[in-house]
Amino acid sequence: MTDNIYQKLAEHLDTLPQRFPTNTGTGLELKVLQHIFSPVEAQMAIQLRPMPETAASIAERLGKDPVETEAFLLEMSKKGQIMRVGKSGAQKFMAAPFMVGIMEFQINRFTKEMIEDLEAFEPILMEHTWMKGKTRELRTIPIDKTVPNNTEVMPYESAEAIIKSNKQISVADCMCRKINDVKGEPCGRPMEVCLQFGGATHFYVENGLGRRIDQDEALALLKKGIESSLVIQAGSAQNPGGMCMCCGCCCKPLTTYKKTDKPARYANSNYFAVVNEDACTACGICESRCQMDAITVDEYSQVDLDRCIGCGLCVVTCDFDAIKLQKKDEAHQWVPQADYMTAIMDIYKERREG
Numbered sequence: 001m002t003d004n005i006y007q008k009l010a011e012h013l014d015t016l017p018q019r020f021p022t023n024t025g026t027g028l029e030l031k032v033l034q035h036i037f038s039p040v041e042a043q044m045a046i047q048l049r050p051m052p053e054t055a056a057s058i059a060e061r062l063g064k065d066p067v068e069t070e071a072f073l074l075e076m077s078k079k080g081q082i083m084r085v086g087k088s089g090a091q092k093f094m095a096a097p098f099m100v101g102i103m104e105f106q107i108n109r110f111t112k113e114m115i116e117d118l119e120a121f122e123p124i125l126m127e128h129t130w131m132k133g134k135t136r137e138l139r140t141i142p143i144d145k146t147v148p149n150n151t152e153v154m155p156y157e158s159a160e161a162i163i164k165s166n167k168q169i170s171v172a173d174c175m176c177r178k179i180n181d182v183k184g185e186p187c188g189r190p191m192e193v194c195l196q197f198g199g200a201t202h203f204y205v206e207n208g209l210g211r212r213i214d215q216d217e218a219l220a221l222l223k224k225g226i227e228s229s230l231v232i233q234a235g236s237a238q239n240p241g242g243m244c245m246c247c248g249c250c251c252k253p254l255t256t257y258k259k260t261d262k263p264a265r266y267a268n269s270n271y272f273a274v275v276n277e278d279a280c281t282a283c284g285i286c287e288s289r290c291q292m293d294a295i296t297v298d299e300y301s302q303v304d305l306d307r308c309i310g311c312g313l314c315v316v317t318c319d320f321d322a323i324k325l326q327k328k329d330e331a332h333q334w335v336p337q338a339d340y341m342t343a344i345m346d347i348y349k350e351r352r353e354g
Contacts (some may be wrong), residue, residue: 007061017348052092080105133350139268146312172210248291271310279322286314
């Protein structure tokens with residue numbers, strides 16, 4: 001009976017735009033959910049819709065006491081099992097996707113046992129969800145100063161512009177790096193580098209997942225991330241709800257791309273790196289900073305365009321201006337959706353048609 005509750009929850013999560021693997025033959029999808037939800041919590045999560053509702057509306061639909069229902073939903077939202085929107089006293093609740101969503105919200109609840117099952121489940125999860133379709137929940141954007149001055153940079157391609165356009169900002173630990181930390185295999189790169197904007201800020205701060213910061217601190221963290229060879233990945237929409245700074249050893253999307261022959265095919269990006277052979281001194285710094293193993297050095301650096309995701313990490317530390325970013329031709333550029341809901345609906349269609 002208990003397993004049936006988790007099977008129903010898995011099927012419910014698979015109805016959301018981001019999807020969730022069901023009937024994998026491994027049982028891992030159920031084991032992961034069992035780490036996060038009690039049977040009673042799983043039963044409630046199954047009843048929630050992908051659009052916000054008041055606790056009173058949910059209680060009426062389920063034939064439950066509204067006061068008790070609101071208290072239970074509030075506690076579930078604080079555990080990151082469901083989403084909560086709105087201010088205290090006027091809050092609404094809705095179903096949360098597993099990724100990006102529930103999995104990231106468990107950052108303060110990770111145990112070695114949960115992580116062991118999560119990591120075994122990860123390849124199945126990524127294949128079933130993230131790698132399907134063209135639109136992904138994150139896109140790679142270049143380091144601002146690595147783009148040539150004569151190249152038009154859209155605001156949604158600039159990390160600094162995105163930060164400066166937001167008044168509500170919070171920062172949280174990187175979930176992927178936190179997993180390796182709990183495993184006793186720390187990456188060594190900065191932990192507190194994941195930024196949230198707008199409404200996501202309130203959820204993270206109120207749940208104790210992050211802290212509020214101003215634009216100046218966000219820009220300082222961006223600089224620190226770049227110095228530490230972290231790839232900038234923003235949310236799928238032009239006005240993203242968050243921005244991650246990721247490494248090729250911990251980040252789930254980047255490690256998944258890295259295992260393929262052509263990471264550039266999957267990391268939605270508008271740039272690639274090119275080398276001036278005459279200016280290159282073959283110092284190897286660019287090779288050591290590349291998170292996709294896209295650069296090899298012999299007499300000069302060479303870029304594998306199937307592997308280059310156009311992040312600019314190689315450009316920013318080249319003292320000889322021997323490597324630069326070039327914008328892809330218009331036919332191969334990625335224009336992100338205008339807003340989050342449009343992006344999510346595109347994900348919904350693409351992952352069902354693929």
